[in-house]
Amino acid sequence: MKKLIAFDLDGTLAPSKSKFDPRMVALFDKLLEHFEVCVISGGKYELFQRQFLTQITTEPHLLSRLHLMPTSGTRYYRYEKGDWQEKYAENFTSEQKKAIIAALAEGLKESGYAVAKTYGETIEDRDSQITLSILGQEIVAELGEEGVRIKEAWDPDGTKKLKIRDIVAPKIPDFTVRAAGATSIDVTMPGIDKAYGMDKLMEATGYSKSDILFMGDKIVPGGNDYAVYEHGIDCIAVRSWEDTAYALEGIVSAI
């Protein structure tokens, strides 16, 4: 029996940068009654708040079972004493940030994939991770479902992201450059991926790989969930949050 179920966020628990569907909220709350739960994402903590923390249960004993790992586990939050407490954060220096931001800006330009109309910032400094969002961070906040549709149509097979990654990576060899969500490229310290996050989680909980089940929508080579699978953790690959909901309904009904 698994003790902890870990999830990717975008494309796995909700559409990209969107809120949980009420069906997912109910399943997530139910899951917390029986398992420890981790959400690990390249996204920042503020997105965790926007996408689900404001909707799920407010019961402290349930929230105490939830492990939040924004920015691929370079930050870790637990619910203690009535609020979310940052347990650690591994941040870049300002020199490192400058070099990364310049490489992302140049790489996007050289790739020819820069778009004329963007929404919000395209390069976002998340302190422990810097993210290039080709269409802009706020496209879903501004356009809603239409924004999700535009994002999903931009690079469905991932080739544009991989090309940008291949241009950026040699410019900053001290860092890891990775195709991330639907329209984003993440830069982190070397060795930071969701497998690193899972190691941090095991360190914090004392659980071993066999105690954990992971669900993600990018468990394919080049995808940002693949490292967890390669790390030897049992995985369920999903195509969308609806697949995840279906799997969770099975898990919850078997309890």
Ligand SMILES: [Mg+2]
């Ligand atoms: Mg995803």
